[in-house]
Amino acid sequence: MADGSAPAATIRLPGPLRERAGRRASVPARGATVRALILDLDQQFPGMRFQLCEETGNLRPFVNIFLESENVRDLQGLDTPVPDGGTVHILLAVAGG
Amino acid sequence: MAARRKYPKGTVMLSIGTKRGLFLLTSKDRRTWKAEGPYMVGYRVYHANLDLRNGPRLYAAANNDFFGSAVRYSDDFGRTWKEPEQGIAFAEDSGLSLKNLWIVEPGRPSEPETVYCGVDPAALFVSHDRGQTWAMNQGLENHHTRRRWEPGNGGLCLHSIVAHPDNPRRMWVAISAVGVMRTDDGGQTWKFCNKGTRADFLPDKYPEFGQCVHRLLIHPTHHDVLYQQNHCSTYVSDNSGDSWAEIRNNLPSDFGFPMAMDPQDPDTLYTIVENPEGRTNVTNQFTVYRTQNAGRRWERLTKGLPKGPTVRLGVLRHAMSTDSRDPCGVYVGTNTGQLFGSRDRGDSWRLIADFLPPIYSVTATVL
Numbered sequence: 453m454a455d456g457s458a459p460a461a462t463i464r465l466p467g468p469l470r471e472r473a474g475r476r477a478s479v480p481a482r483g484a485t486v487r488a489l490i491l492d493l494d495q496q497f498p499g500m501r502f503q504l505c506e507e508t509g510n511l512r513p514f515v516n517i518f519l520e521s522e523n524v525r526d527l528q529g530l531d532t533p534v535p536d537g538g539t540v541h542i543l544l545a546v547a548g549g
Numbered sequence: 550m551a552a553r554r555k556y557p558k559g560t561v562m563l564s565i566g567t568k569r570g571l572f573l574l575t576s577k578d579r580r581t582w583k584a585e586g587p588y589m590v591g592y593r594v595y596h597a598n599l600d601l602r603n604g605p606r607l608y609a610a611a612n613n614d615f616f617g618s619a620v621r622y623s624d625d626f627g628r629t630w631k632e633p634e635q636g637i638a639f640a641e642d643s644g645l646s647l648k649n650l651w652i653v654e655p656g657r658p659s660e661p662e663t664v665y666c667g668v669d670p671a672a673l674f675v676s677h678d679r680g681q682t683w684a685m686n687q688g689l690e691n692h693h694t695r696r697r698w699e700p701g702n703g704g705l706c707l708h709s710i711v712a713h714p715d716n717p718r719r720m721w722v723a724i725s726a727v728g729v730m731r732t733d734d735g736g737q738t739w740k741f742c743n744k745g746t747r748a749d750f751l752p753d754k755y756p757e758f759g760q761c762v763h764r765l766l767i768h769p770t771h772h773d774v775l776y777q778q779n780h781c782s783t784y785v786s787d788n789s790g791d792s793w794a795e796i797r798n799n800l801p802s803d804f805g806f807p808m809a810m811d812p813q814d815p816d817t818l819y820t821i822v823e824n825p826e827g828r829t830n831v832t833n834q835f836t837v838y839r840t841q842n843a844g845r846r847w848e849r850l851t852k853g854l855p856k857g858p859t860v861r862l863g864v865l866r867h868a869m870s871t872d873s874r875d876p877c878g879v880y881v882g883t884n885t886g887q888l889f890g891s892r893d894r895g896d897s898w899r900l901i902a903d904f905l906p907p908i909y910s911v912t913a914t915v916l
Contacts, residue, residue, distance in 0.1 A: 468591060468616060499636065503616035506646035507639045514615045544615050 458482040459536035461489055466544050472497045481540075486517055487530040489540060504542070505530075514545040556916045561872050562626075563880055563901075564607065565888065566594035566910035571609055573627055574901065579878050579892040582901050588627040591615075596652045596867050599914040602661040608680060610650035610666065618650045620666055622680045635682040637666060637674045645670055652867065654710040657717065667707030671698060671724045673736070688737045689722070689730070694758060701725035701761050701780070708866060709765035713772055721775065721790060726761035729777065731790050742790030747781040749803075764808045764866045768815050776844075778808040778820050778866075785844055796844025801831045807869035811877045811894060816843040819871070819879055819895060821864045829861035837869075837881060839895050853898035854889060862887065867910035874915055882908030 463481050465473055473479050479496070483489035494501035504515055509530075511517065517524045518541040524532040534540065556562070557577055565572040570587035571594045592611040599607045607627060612618040620637060621630045639645040648669045656663030656675075666674045666683065673686040698705060709723035718735040721742065728743035741758045748760045761780035768774035775786045777793070782803045784793040797803060805822035818840050824831050837850040855862070868882040879891045886905035891898045 468613070498634070499632065502636060502638055506617075507641050508644065508646050509641065510646075512615065512617065 455482065458484055458488065458492075459534055459538070461534050461536075461538045461540050463489065463493060464539065464541045466542055468544075469500070469503060469542065472500055472503070483534060485530065485534060486519070486524050486532045486540065489534060490530070516543045516545050517541070518543065556626075558916065559874070560916045561874065561878060562599060562914045562916055563870070563888075563890075564597035564599055564609075564910070564912040564914070565882060565905065565908060566597045566609065566867070566912075567886075567906040567908050568593050569906035570594060571597055571611075571627065572902075572905065574888070579872075579874075579890065580899075582890075584902060586627060587906075588623075589621065589630065592621075593649075594909065595650060596910040596912070598653050598655060598912050600655040600664070601914065601916070602655060602658060603679065605916070606679060608653040608655075608664060610653045612649045618647055618668075620650060620653050620664075620676075620680055620683070633676070633681055633683060637668060637683045637685075639672070639685070645672075648704055649706065651706045651708045652710060654712070657712050657714055659717065665710045665712070667710050667722065667724075669700075669704040669706040671705045671707040671727060673707055673710065673722055675736075686736045688732065689739050692730075692739055698724070698727045699759065709762070711765055711767045711775070713767075714769075715772065719789075721765060721767075723762040723765040723777065725763065726759060726780070728758045728760035728762055729765060729775075729790050742786070743793075744791065745786075745793035745795075746777070746779055746784055749781045763806045766808055766810055766818075769810070769812055770815065776808060776810070776818060778805045780804060780825075783808075783820060783822075783844065796840075798844060798846060800838055800847050804828075806866040807864050807881075809869045809871045809879065811871055812873050813875045813877055814841070817841045817894065818844065819869060820847075821869065821881065823863065827861065828863045833858055833860055835860050835862045837879070837891075837895055837898070850891075850895045850898070852896065853891075853900075865909055867912075868908050870911045870913040872913040872915055878913060880911045880913055882911045884908060 481489045481492040563574040570590040572586040574582045576582045595610045597609040607623045611621045652667045654665045664676045674683045711721040713719035730739045764778045766776045773789045782797045786793045802822040804825035809819045811817035834856040835854045838847045862883040872878040876894045881889045884907045888902040890901040
């Protein structure tokens with residue numbers, strides 16, 4: 453886990469990512485930004501970052517991350533601050549119709 | 550470990566990679582087939598290969614539209630799958646990101662832990678621990694022409710990997726649309742092997758590189774002999790790729806993707822050539838072409854294959870395979886989901902399965 457003083461958030465995972473997280477639909481993570489949360493997730497569940505982000509660091513095009521009900525792409529992207537106690541939803545984009 | 554399913558010795562297993570996962574078809578007599586799967590339905594499985602060198606391990610080049618790509622592997626014939634501890638990825642400072650995995654090939658018999666994978670953007674990855682950790686071949690990636698490589702219609706894909714069976718320092722790869730490359734020093738340096746192959750779509754028809762090779766094979770006993778199906782004809786090399794000679798001869802088109810060989814008689818080759826615009830059969834008859842004299846003359850194989858004004862079938866580069874039984878079986882999958890098979894070296898054909906998702910690859914293994 454990340455720095456224990458960092459804000460704690462609840463991460464809601466989509467079905468295809470749950471196997472990597474011990475079949476859990478929801479996991480805790482710590483981090484002041486979405487990017488930091490992803491790094492913490494990757495520490496807990498190695499390989500998770502690659503599934504969410506390309507090697508360039510950009511979020512994969514068909515992955516959406518919502519902080520509460522806001523798509524972080526409409527906020528500050530991966531640098532969006534995450535408040536303590538926040539809920540982050542990782543979702544598959546509607547791709548294909 | 551989950552219990553392995555038992556198959557009678559001599560069973561032919563077809564690993565069918567599709568746009569919507571992997572299917573396994575098995576048959577003892579090659580008349581009746583049992584289908585299992587689909588496995589990994591959320592993945593575009595560009596290629597799959599059952600490696601028998603060290604206990605059966607099934608590898609799949611699995612591409613996911615949402616969460617990226619990984620060579621997944623199964624030790625129980627698809628029931629459960631594992632992912633690498635350290636998967637295939639480019640360095641974060643490279644500016645590159647993985648688009649698709651194209652082929653996964655077991656290494657030489659002398660290196661039973663080694664597996665190779667070709668990807669888009671063109672790169673060669675190797676695992677020396679049966680797929681648990683992967684590393685990129687730096688020699689190819691740092692080639693001095695790398696920035697000038699251009700993609701084909703399917704991407705800048707490294708789609709064929711041929712390890713010299715006896716010489717651990719020699720290997721060939723084929724990249725669209727770059728051509729064939731060879732290393733003679735274990736992957737430290739690579740040279741182009743495209744002399745004599747055409748690139749009709751470039752101002753210089755015979756460039757050093759830029760050819761759109763579609764599939765590359767090696768002769769199983771004469772290891773200096775290679776064959777390739779290309780965007781611009783069919784070729785043989787008898788000098789390890791130093792130069793190539795055209796063997797299109799009476800084939801009705803330059804353009805085709807797949808190629809396969811009868812391992813009992815390596816002068817017997819199979820290919821499917823297509824109308825280059827439509828990328829389907831040239832006439833109303835879906836046809837597999839066979840040569841029994843290394844390309845000097847090609848026969849049309851049509852018995853049991855469909856014909857008619859609406860028959861327009863395309864076959865992708867990895868979607869044809871032969872088995873190692875005698876007489877050899879030949880298997881062809883279409884990008885509209887038909888799987889055809891022959892148990893008599895292509896003399897006659899049957900529809901093994903229909904209504905599959907678009908078929909990307911067919912690999913036959915005798916258990």
